[in-house]
Amino acid sequence: MIEELTESYLNRSWYEENDDSNQTEWKTWESKYDIALDKTRMVEFNKILDATTIKGSNIYVTDQNNQVVSTSLYQQNNKKVRVIPTKNYQSEHTYILWIKGLKAEGGSLLGENVKMEFTIK
Secondary structure (H helix, E strand, O other): OOEEEOHHHHHOOHHHHHOOOOOOOOEEOOOEEEEOOOOOEEEEOOOOEOHHHOOOOOEEEEOOOOOEEOEEEEEEEOOEEEEEEOOOOOOOOEEEEEEOOOEEOOOOEOOOOEEEEEEEO
C-alpha cells in the first residue's frame, strides 16, 4: 500500500487545503458509466513512476457533492496504480478521479493533470 486517504485526512480539512480543481488546468478523460459497485480503478502510465509521488494528495476521488472519498492507493507495478475505496461506492452516484503532480522515476512530471468522471450502476 502506498497511501490511504482516510478519515484522518478528511477530518483535518485536507481537501479544502489542497483543492486546486478550479486553479489548475485539467485534461478530461472520457467518462465511464455503469461501473460495478466493487470495481476498483486501475490507472496505467506510460513511464515508470516515482513511488514517492503516489499519494492521496496526487490521486484522489471526489463524490457528486465534491467531498473526498476515502481510498487506498496500491502500486501494482512500476507503471500501474490501483485506487480502492475503503467503503463501496453508492449506486447511481457519480464520482471524479483526480490525478495531478505525479512524477516519473527520473523526477520529470508525468504530463497533464487529469480528471475522469465515472458513474456507478
